[in-house]
Amino acid sequence: MRSHPSLFALVGLASILPAAIASPFDKAEALAECLSKSSVPADDIGSPDWKLDAAPFNLRLNFTPVGIVVPTTPQHVRDAVACAAKIGVKANAKCGGHSYGSFGLGGEDGHLTIEMDRMNKVVLDNATGIATVEGGARLGHVAAELYDQGKRAFSHGTCPGVGVGGHALHGGYGVSSHTKGLALDWMVGATVVLANSTMVNCSETENADLFWAIRGAGGSMGIVTEFRFKTFLVPETVTFFVAPVQWRTEAQALTGLQAVQDFVLDDMPAELNMRLFIASRFTNLEGLFYGDKAGLQAALAPLIKKTNATLALATQGGWLDQVKHFGNGVNVDQTHPYNYHETFYSSSLYTNSLNETQMKAFVGYWFKVAKTNKRDWYVQIDLHGGNTSAIAKADAESTSYAHRDYLFMYLFYDRVDKGAYPTEGFAAVQNFVSNVTDTMPKSSWGQYINYPDPRMDQQTAQTNYWGQHLPRLQSIKKAVDPDDVFHYPQGVLPAA
Numbered sequence: 385m386r387s388h389p390s391l392f393a394l395v396g397l398a399s400i401l402p403a404a405i406a407s408p409f410d411k412a413e414a415l416a417e418c419l420s421k422s423s424v425p426a427d428d429i430g431s432p433d434w435k436l437d438a439a440p441f442n443l444r445l446n447f448t449p450v451g452i453v454v455p456t457t458p459q460h461v462r463d464a465v466a467c468a469a470k471i472g473v474k475a476n477a478k479c480g481g482h483s484y485g486s487f488g489l490g491g492e493d494g495h496l497t498i499e500m501d502r503m504n505k506v507v508l509d510n511a512t513g514i515a516t517v518e519g520g521a522r523l524g525h526v527a528a529e530l531y532d533q534g535k536r537a538f539s540h541g542t543c544p545g546v547g548v549g550g551h552a553l554h555g556g557y558g559v560s561s562h563t564k565g566l567a568l569d570w571m572v573g574a575t576v577v578l579a580n581s582t583m584v585n586c587s588e589t590e591n592a593d594l595f596w597a598i599r600g601a602g603g604s605m606g607i608v609t610e611f612r613f614k615t616f617l618v619p620e621t622v623t624f625f626v627a628p629v630q631w632r633t634e635a636q637a638l639t640g641l642q643a644v645q646d647f648v649l650d651d652m653p654a655e656l657n658m659r660l661f662i663a664s665r666f667t668n669l670e671g672l673f674y675g676d677k678a679g680l681q682a683a684l685a686p687l688i689k690k691t692n693a694t695l696a697l698a699t700q701g702g703w704l705d706q707v708k709h710f711g712n713g714v715n716v717d718q719t720h721p722y723n724y725h726e727t728f729y730s731s732s733l734y735t736n737s738l739n740e741t742q743m744k745a746f747v748g749y750w751f752k753v754a755k756t757n758k759r760d761w762y763v764q765i766d767l768h769g770g771n772t773s774a775i776a777k778a779d780a781e782s783t784s785y786a787h788r789d790y791l792f793m794y795l796f797y798d799r800v801d802k803g804a805y806p807t808e809g810f811a812a813v814q815n816f817v818s819n820v821t822d823t824m825p826k827s828s829w830g831q832y833i834n835y836p837d838p839r840m841d842q843q844t845a846q847t848n849y850w851g852q853h854l855p856r857l858q859s860i861k862k863a864v865d866p867d868d869v870f871h872y873p874q875g876v877l878p879a880a
């Protein structure tokens with residue numbers, strides 16, 4: 385990395401791209417000049433840092449930025465945004481780069497990437513329990529630091545490489561969420577660089593509209609340089625578990641799925657966090673219990689009986705044991721450089737309880753169609769809501785996250801181990817979703833921006849991700865980013 389990208393390199397990039405229409409790449413030289421004048425650190429095109437910073441988690445969506453800056457201070461972020469706005473290119477923060485739609489790169493070619501991951505400091509005030517987290521930290525680093533500095537944590541997802549930026553600004557669901565809520569429920573304040581390059585703080589009492597908007601749709605509103613999260617003291621004892629089920633027929637899967645649904649409606653204790661993980665080759669109930677092994681066994685007993693599940697793994701341990709267990713075998717404390725990728729297509733769904741027609745549609749598609757898909761696919765059904773869920777207990781209007789009331793959150797994920805993702809995969813995933821929603825009124829289901837279907841048009845995407853909160857979000861967007869500097873193809877558009 386050098387502080388001043390050479391003009392030669394930027395002009396070189398423009399020449400390898402199609403020259404037909406007026407393109408943001410025509411502005412590369414002016415942009416580089418502006419950034420260089422403000423001394424914003426940037427990657428040289430084609431350098432090892434450029435390649436690392438431009439590589440998205442999802443290699444299917446590999447976009448080419450018009451420039452990549454690597455701020456180390458909030459002032460660098462302000463200067464980068466000022467240049468993008470002045471020159472007229474779109475700009476986006478990239479934190480962990482784990483967006484399934486590569487939205488950290490703008491979700492299309494020609495954006496200025498503001499690579500935040502060098503700004504990853506985590507400082508816990510052990511007296512107040514408030515953690516100050518820079519806008520480019522990854523979840524594993526946050527978890528490791530909060531534990532080291534005071535045996536504390538907040539609720540968030542499990543993949544150590546995911547960025548706190550994308551995660552906490554759009555939801556943030558994990559194996560603590562039924563007990564402790566979403567990552568965004570733990571946010572108490574943030575420092576944000578707006579499109580006009582001013583820097584503001586927001587919280588419940590300061591710029592409250594902005595604070596509401598960034599807790600659900602943050603990527604469209606500004607660039608968070610620093611978060612403030614409240615935290616909890618980690619429990620002494622937790623138990624993580626895997627309980628495989630062997631549903632061989634559609635009838636058994638229907639009975640099993642019905643039992644899971646009845647469980648989340650009636651019997652699920654607040655201390656239990658669980659999902660049904662349906663993979664191409666196995667199906668598991670799995671999750672985390674806040675308590676000991678005996679407590680888990682008692683909580684699960686009625687469900688185990690009805691589903692014929694086998695409690696194959698139930699390990700009682702401390703906080704970091706579960707963080708490691710769910711961290712997919714990679715080091716927990718992830719910072720720059722990070723270089724792990726997959727090639728896949730995804731979609732998602734939120735629903736309330738399924739009636740018989742809808743459950744049959746799900747199971748029918750699973751057994752008759754999905755089982756013929758030989759790729760490495762999975763559907764994860766998180767037990768998101770229900771009357772003991774911390775997510776559902778919070779006021780639906782408290783943040784711009786629009787889906788608190790839904791019982792289930794589904795992630796559909798279809799990947800290839802090598803080569804390009806095949807085009808027939810798109811319909812395979814989309815049909816799974818539409819078979820389930822076929823008999824549902826449009827107002828009774830939604831989708832999760834952190835598990836996006838990147839092929840939806842912007843209008844559909846906005847409606848499905850933000851539902852009833854969209855009009856208010858669009859009016860806040862108009863106030864803070866009227867020219868849509870922080871544009872991406874599924875983001876919130878300014879009100880007309």
Ligand SMILES: Cc1cc2nc3c(=O)[nH]c(=O)nc-3n(C[C@H](O)[C@H](O)[C@H](O)COP(=O)(O)OP(=O)(O)OC[C@H]3O[C@@H](n4cnc5c(N)ncnc54)[C@H](O)[C@@H]3O)c2cc1C
Nearest residue numbers: 479480481482483488519541543547549550551557603608
């Ligand atoms: C392996 C893996 C596991 C996952 N597990 C979970 C899970 O358990 N639960 C869950 O809820 N989600 C999970 N996700 C989804 C994840 O939460 C989202 O992809 C999230 O948006 C990624 O954030 P990021 O910062 O890594 O991504 P990026 O691609 O860097 O950013 C995503 C979006 O957030 C914006 N953004 C990032 N940082 C900032 C910032 N500082 N200020 C303003 N905007 C910012 C970007 O501009 C972009 O629009 C997982 C994803 C992967 C790849």
Ligand SMILES: *[C@@H]1O[C@H](CO)[C@@H](O)[C@H](O)[C@H]1NC(C)=O
Nearest residue numbers: 509510511532533534535617
């Ligand atoms: C932080 O506070 C907790 C009590 O809340 C205490 O047990 C711990 O020792 C403190 N840690 C540090 C590093 O000061």
Ligand SMILES: *[C@@H]1O[C@H](CO)[C@@H](O)[C@H](O)[C@H]1NC(C)=O
Nearest residue numbers: 573574575576583584585586
């Ligand atoms: C935002 O709040 C932090 C922490 O309270 C403070 O240090 C900082 O000066 C504030 N910044 C602005 C722009 O108000």
Ligand SMILES: *[C@@H]1O[C@H](CO)[C@@H](O)[C@H](O)[C@H]1NC(C)=O
Nearest residue numbers: 630631636639640690691692
């Ligand atoms: C559970 O096992 C019994 C006995 O083998 C079987 O009849 C029943 O269909 C199974 N139920 C499920 C949900 O797998």
Ligand SMILES: *[C@@H]1O[C@H](CO)[C@@H](O)[C@H](O)[C@H]1NC(C)=O
Nearest residue numbers: 648649650651654770771772
């Ligand atoms: C949740 O709802 C079920 C009925 O659906 C009820 O039996 C149970 O007591 C409720 N639990 C709580 C904590 O409200």
Ligand SMILES: *[C@@H]1O[C@H](CO)[C@@H](O)[C@H](O)[C@H]1NC(C)=O
Nearest residue numbers: 738739740741742823824825
């Ligand atoms: C399930 O709900 C849908 C939508 O309300 C309805 O069309 C369908 O008939 C219902 N099925 C059953 C078995 O009740």
Ligand SMILES: *[C@@H]1O[C@H](CO)[C@@H](O)[C@H](O)[C@H]1NC(C)=O
Nearest residue numbers: 749753814815816818819822
């Ligand atoms: C359900 O899936 C089948 C098989 O892929 C597909 O042909 C059909 O169009 C889907 N139905 C709906 C309503 O999406």
Ligand SMILES: *[C@@H]1O[C@H](CO)[C@@H](O)[C@H](O)[C@H]1NC(C)=O
Nearest residue numbers: 578579580581582863864865
């Ligand atoms: C920047 O935008 C914010 C939000 O619209 C506004 O309140 C502020 O006055 C603007 N600052 C300047 C210097 O224009």
